[in-house]
Amino acid sequence: MSQAALERAREHFGKILVPQLERIERMKREGGWIDYGQVKPIVIGTLGGDGIGPAITRVAENVLKDLLAAEIKSGKVVIRQIDGLTIENRAKHMKSIPDDVLAEIRKCHVTLKGPTTTPEAGGPWPNLESANVSMRKELDLFANVRPVRVPSEGIDWTFFRENTEDLYALGSQGIDVTPDIAIDFRLITTPGSERIIDAAFAHAKKTGKTRVTIVTKANIVKKTDGKFLEVAAKVAERYPGISWDGWYIDIMTAKLLDRARRADFQVFALPNLYGDILTDEAAEIQGGVGTAGSANIGKRFAMFEAIHGSAPRMVQEGRAQYADPSSMLKAVAMLLSHIGFAELGDRVDKALEICGQYERKVKLTGRDTGATGEQFGKYVTETVRDPRLKERWQAFVAKDSAKK
Ligand code: IPM
Numbered sequence: 001m002s003q004a005a006l007e008r009a010r011e012h013f014g015k016i017l018v019p020q021l022e023r024i025e026r027m028k029r030e031g032g033w034i035d036y037g038q039v040k041p042i043v044i045g046t047l048g049g050d051g052i053g054p055a056i057t058r059v060a061e062n063v064l065k066d067l068l069a070a071e072i073k074s075g076k077v078v079i080r081q082i083d084g085l086t087i088e089n090r091a092k093h094m095k096s097i098p099d100d101v102l103a104e105i106r107k108c109h110v111t112l113k114g115p116t117t118t119p120e121a122g123g124p125w126p127n128l129e130s131a132n133v134s135m136r137k138e139l140d141l142f143a144n145v146r147p148v149r150v151p152s153e154g155i156d157w158t159f160f161r162e163n164t165e166d167l168y169a170l171g172s173q174g175i176d177v178t179p180d181i182a183i184d185f186r187l188i189t190t191p192g193s194e195r196i197i198d199a200a201f202a203h204a205k206k207t208g209k210t211r212v213t214i215v216t217k218a219n220i221v222k223k224t225d226g227k228f229l230e231v232a233a234k235v236a237e238r239y240p241g242i243s244w245d246g247w248y249i250d251i252m253t254a255k256l257l258d259r260a261r262r263a264d265f266q267v268f269a270l271p272n273l274y275g276d277i278l279t280d281e282a283a284e285i286q287g288g289v290g291t292a293g294s295a296n297i298g299k300r301f302a303m304f305e306a307i308h309g310s311a312p313r314m315v316q317e318g319r320a321q322y323a324d325p326s327s328m329l330k331a332v333a334m335l336l337s338h339i340g341f342a343e344l345g346d347r348v349d350k351a352l353e354i355c356g357q358y359e360r361k362v363k364l365t366g367r368d369t370g371a372t373g374e375q376f377g378k379y380v381t382e383t384v385r386d387p388r389l390k391e392r393w394q395a396f397v398a399k400d401s402a403k404k
C-alpha cells in the first residue's frame with residue numbers, strides 16, 4: 001500500500017474526530033429536561049414529508065386538533081404546519097434539511113413528521129444524508145423511544161434506541177483507503193451512552209417496570225459495545241429497585257420470537273443500529289411496521305414519526321388517501337404523553353388497538369376496496385371519546401387472551 005494512501009487515511013481519521021470531541025463537550029454541558037408544565041403555548045409543528053407522508057400526516061394532524069380543541073382554543077397549545085421538508089425542496093437546496101425549514105422547526109417544541117424519502121447511491125436524487133438522521137443530530141434527539149404492545153400476549157416493550165451515535169454518527173464519513181479497502185467508523189461515547197441508558201432506567205422506574213435489558217455484541221465489538229455495557233453497569237447502580245441484564249443482539253433477535261419468554265422483557269436500551277433492526281422486528285410482532293410509532297426525544301426538542309418509509313408506489317398508483325395512518329396516530333399518542341397529556345395519550349393507544357387490531361369496523365386495504373385514512377382517523381377519534389373506552393378495550397384483550 002502506498003505511503004500516500006496511509007497518510008491520507010490518518011489525516012481523514014484525525015479530521016472526523018474534531019467535531020466529535022466538540023460534541024462530547026457540548027453534551028457534558030447540556031442542561032436538564034424541558035418541563036412542559038411551565039411552557040405556554042406548547043408549539044407543535046407538523047411536517048408532511050414525501051410519498052404518502054402528507055396524506056397520513058394530515059389525518060394525524062386532524063385527530064390531534066380534534067383531541068386538543070379545548071387547549072388550542074385556550075391558547076395552551078398551538079399547532080402549525082411547516083412546509084418544505086420534501087425531497088424536491090431538499091434536492092433544490094442540496095441540503096438534507098433546508099435552512100429555513102430547520103429554523104421553523106427550531107421554533108417549535110415538538111414536531112409530528114411524516115416519512116421522508118431517504119436518498120441512496122445510484123438513486124434518482126442527490127445522495128444527501130437522510131432527513132431523519134439530520135434532524136436527530138441537529139436537534140440532539142438522542143433517545144429513539146419505540147413502544148411495542150400486544151396486550152393479549154402480555155407484551156409491553158419499550159425500546160430506548162440511542163439515536164445520534166454508533167454507525168450513524170459517521171455513517172457518511174467513511175473512507176476508501178485504497179480502491180480495495182473501505183472503512184466506516186463506529187463511535188460510542190460515555191456521555192452518549194449514559195444519557196440513553198439513564199432514560200431507559202428512569203422510564204422503567206416511572207412506569208413501575210422492574211427490568212432493563214441492555215443489548216450489544218460486546219464479546220466481539222469490544223471497545224464501543226464494551227463501553228455501552230460498562231456504562232450500563234454504572235447507571236444501574238443508581239436504580240437499586242430495577243434489575244438489569246445484558247444480551248447479545250443475535251440471541252436477542254431470536255428471543256423476541258420465543259413465545260414462552262418474550263413477554264418477560266420490559267425495557268430495552270441499545271446502540272443505534274441494533275436498535276434500528278430490533279425495533280423493526282418487534283414492530284412486526286405487533287402487526288407490522290405500519291402499526292408502530294417512534295419518538296425522537298432530546299432534552300429540549302422532540303420529534304414524533306412513523307417508523308416506516310414513504311411508500312412512493314402508493315402515490316404513483318393514486319392510492320395515497322387509502323394509506324394506513326396508524327403509525328402516525330401512534331406517534332400522536334406518544335406526542336400527547338410527552339407534552340403532559342399522558343391520560344389522553346393512553347386513550348389514543350387503546351383506541352388504536354381497538355380500531356386496528358380488534359374491532360376493525362373501518363377496514364383499510366390500501367386501495368379503494370377499503371376505507372380512506374381520513375375515515376379511519378375519524379373512527380379512532382370517536383373511539384377515544386367513548387366514555388366506555390376502557391371497558392371496551394378490556395373486553396377485547398380478555399377475549400383475545402382466551403384464544404391464545
Ligand atoms: C428508522 C429508519 C431510519 C433509520 C432511516 C429512514 C434513516 O429506518 O427510523 O428506523 O435508519 O434510523
Ligand code: MG
Binds near residue numbers: 276277280307
Ligand atoms: Mg429503521
